Amino acid sequence: MAETFPVDSAAKLAMERESAIGFAAWRWAGAAALIAIAVLLPFTLSNYHVFELTQVMIYAIAVLGLNILTGYNGQISLGHGGFFAAGAYTAAILMHRYGVPYWATLPPAALVCFALGVLFGLPALRFEGPYLALVTLAMAVAMPQLLKYFDVLTGGNQGIVLVKPLPPAALGLDRDRWLYFFVLVVLLLAIRVAANLLNGRTGRAFVAIRDHPIAAAAMGINTARYKTLAFGISTLFTGVAGALAAIVIGFVAPESFTLFLSLSFLVGSAVGGIATIGGAIVGGFFIEFVPNFANDISDAAPWAIYGLAMLLFMYVMPRGVVGTLGPWLTHVMQEFRSERHAAK
Amino acid sequence: MHQLLQQVLSGLAAGAIYASLALALVMIYRATDLVNFAQGEMAMFSTYIAWTLVNAELPFWGAFVITLAVSFVGGMLIERIVIRPVENAPILTAVVVTIGLLLIFNATAGWIYSYTLQEFPSPFPDRPLFGALMTTRDMGVIAVTLVMLVALFCFFRFTATGLAMRAAAQNPESARLSGINVGRMLALGWGFAAAIGAVAGIMVAPVLFLDPNMMSGVLLYAFTGALLGGITSPVGAVIGGLIVGVTENLVGTYLIASQLKLTVALILIILVLVLKPNGLFGTAVVRRV
Numbered sequence: 107m108a109e110t111f112p113v114d115s116a117a118k119l120a121m122e123r124e125s126a127i128g129f130a131a132w133r134w135a136g137a138a139a140l141i142a143i144a145v146l147l148p149f150t151l152s153n154y155h156v157f158e159l160t161q162v163m164i165y166a167i168a169v170l171g172l173n174i175l176t177g178y179n180g181q182i183s184l185g186h187g188g189f190f191a192a193g194a195y196t197a198a199i200l201m202h203r204y205g206v207p208y209w210a211t212l213p214p215a216a217l218v219c220f221a222l223g224v225l226f227g228l229p230a231l232r233f234e235g236p237y238l239a240l241v242t243l244a245m246a247v248a249m250p251q252l253l254k255y256f257d258v259l260t261g262g263n264q265g266i267v268l269v270k271p272l273p274p275a276a277l278g279l280d281r282d283r284w285l286y287f288f289v290l291v292v293l294l295l296a297i298r299v300a301a302n303l304l305n306g307r308t309g310r311a312f313v314a315i316r317d318h319p320i321a322a323a324a325m326g327i328n329t330a331r332y333k334t335l336a337f338g339i340s341t342l343f344t345g346v347a348g349a350l351a352a353i354v355i356g357f358v359a360p361e362s363f364t365l366f367l368s369l370s371f372l373v374g375s376a377v378g379g380i381a382t383i384g385g386a387i388v389g390g391f392f393i394e395f396v397p398n399f400a401n402d403i404s405d406a407a408p409w410a411i412y413g414l415a416m417l418l419f420m421y422v423m424p425r426g427v428v429g430t431l432g433p434w435l436t437h438v439m440q441e442f443r444s445e446r447h448a449a450k
Numbered sequence: 451m452h453q454l455l456q457q458v459l460s461g462l463a464a465g466a467i468y469a470s471l472a473l474a475l476v477m478i479y480r481a482t483d484l485v486n487f488a489q490g491e492m493a494m495f496s497t498y499i500a501w502t503l504v505n506a507e508l509p510f511w512g513a514f515v516i517t518l519a520v521s522f523v524g525g526m527l528i529e530r531i532v533i534r535p536v537e538n539a540p541i542l543t544a545v546v547v548t549i550g551l552l553l554i555f556n557a558t559a560g561w562i563y564s565y566t567l568q569e570f571p572s573p574f575p576d577r578p579l580f581g582a583l584m585t586t587r588d589m590g591v592i593a594v595t596l597v598m599l600v601a602l603f604c605f606f607r608f609t610a611t612g613l614a615m616r617a618a619a620q621n622p623e624s625a626r627l628s629g630i631n632v633g634r635m636l637a638l639g640w641g642f643a644a645a646i647g648a649v650a651g652i653m654v655a656p657v658l659f660l661d662p663n664m665m666s667g668v669l670l671y672a673f674t675g676a677l678l679g680g681i682t683s684p685v686g687a688v689i690g691g692l693i694v695g696v697t698e699n700l701v702g703t704y705l706i707a708s709q710l711k712l713t714v715a716l717i718l719i720i721l722v723l724v725l726k727p728n729g730l731f732g733t734a735v736v737r738r739v
Binding site: 173175180182227229232233235236237239240241243244245247248251252253255365372373375380404405406407408409410412413414415416417420421424 | 484485487532535536539541542544545546547549550551552553554555556557558559560561611614665667670673677709710711712713715716719720722723724727
């Protein structure tokens with residue numbers, strides 16, 4: 107009944123502010139509830155399901171990396187599986203050859219992938235739209251070959267078998283649950299970092315470059331620097347996900363990092379919402395669980411479903427699940443609050 | 451010297467296949483401004499159709515013609531159903547859609563025909579020619595490609611439909627104003643591209659053996675060829691494809707191990723894009739801001 111209830115502007119402003127505060131509180135409550143569920147869930151599930159959820163979170167971190175580059179900065183990558191592989195192999199080589207403890211491999215993997223991303227991002231400055239997609243596609247196709255070729259480091263075709271990490275004895279957790287919590291902490295950290303980055307000055311610069319590079323440059327944004335930065339940060343996230351995958355699965359081999367890995371990240375990104383943070387988690391679930399159901403039909407069915415999902419989401423829901431439902435939910439909540447306020 | 455000539459000639463045969471697929475990519479790029487990442491998988495699927503027909507005891511060239519016709523219609527349908535709705539969408543959408551097509555074709559082929567390697571018959575006998583400089587098989591591949599190129603050239607140069615297609619690709623608005631059905635021309639472009647790709651697939655299958663992932667390397671070389679020639683130029687695509695075929699063979703023989711062949715393509719792509727982004731024969735894109 108907002109129309110029949112005249113509000114003067116000061117009151118309206120106060121009302122909006124209160125509603126904004128209320129909304130933020132709701133968001134925090136929602137996030138806290140989700141984290142509580144994530145913490146309690148592994149104690150109600152079998153070891154295998156816990157392992158699956160760990161995989162979901164790893165994929166989510168990888169997709170989050172892709173979202174930063176492709177969704178927020180508009181640079182299309184079809185080759186993030188390559189950076190995932192770089193992270194996985196960095197972790198595996200450090201653990202296997204140099205006896206580095208598993209948790210200590212994450213910072214070097216992050217660093218290596220950041221450096222690789224920046225190096226790749228520099229020539230990428232000159233490639234627009236489909237050309238960058240092409241170069242990254244070529245990298246994804248060539249990756250297994252490269253990994254096999256440098257077999258002194260990578261173990262060639264056989265790959266590297268790793269010792270699965272032991273959980274700290276004091277916690278009394280078994281290995282699968284310990285790794286679940288280990289990955290969960292990294293995921294939460296990654297989301298926090300991504301949110302801070304993307305909601306601030308850097309994120310606005312990324313989006314401005316995506317939407318109108320010339321206008322962005324005219325506003326004083328150093329497009330070259332921010333595009334390279336976006337590349338580095340994006341590959342850092344994906345590389346850390348790769349390192350986690352190596353730790354959790356305990357095995358790396360060239361054939362796990364084919365073009366199709368890169369394309370499944372893209373599917374996850376498109377389904378969850380390519381320019382969202384929460385969409386990465388939806389994407390992680392999609393990548394992990396669709397093959398489980400579809401494999402019963404045929405070996406090829408998961409990829410057919412991935413392909414169909416890509417087409418469908420592009421036609422019907424180009425912003426993805428989170429990109430579509432998120433704003434809608436916000437809108438509904440605000441309507442609800444202002445109506446309730448008006449009714450008082 | 452003999453070995454060098456041998457490698458150059460067999461490189462030309464491989465290059466003729468890359469040139470065909472590159473030509474298909476260029477046709478689609480000119481018609482719809484899209485880089486079609488599904489081109490290789492479309493060709494692979496066409497090759498499976500040919501394989502089914504040959505296995506059903508059809509004569510090879512009969513199967514060849516039927517496959518080309520089916521691919522042509524299939525290409526037109528894809529343009530109509532899948533590509534038309536995203537014609538004016540952002541690049542990202544277009545890329546994701548063609549990648550979706552790639553996955554669908556790859557998975558459907560795997561589903562129907564399984565992922566095991568299949569032998570594919572070659573229509574040409576395998577005999578040495580010119581004192582073992584090349585084989586009749588390589589000669590046949592080059593001949594088929596040449597015939598196709600001449601036919602395409604004549605079509606675009608001497609027929610009314612060919613002229614209309616060129617007009618629609620070059621300036622859709624003016625073409626539409628002069629009474630050309632631009633939508634139909636774009637669909638025709640996709641149909642031609644699918645048929646040309648089918649030729650490439652059928653020619654390469656006896657060498658690589660048929661499986662759903664057969665074309666990923668070939669597609670990469672075709673992209674390299676198309677970029678090298680300039681992605682807007684059909685002549686460039688053919689020359690680029692041939693250059694890539696010869697380079698790949700020579701580099702693989704003399705410089706580095708052949709396990710790194712795909713990496714050579716990656717490096718070539720980056721070099722072309724960095725040093726000569728418009729390729730050898732392409733025109734620079736001028737954009738109004």
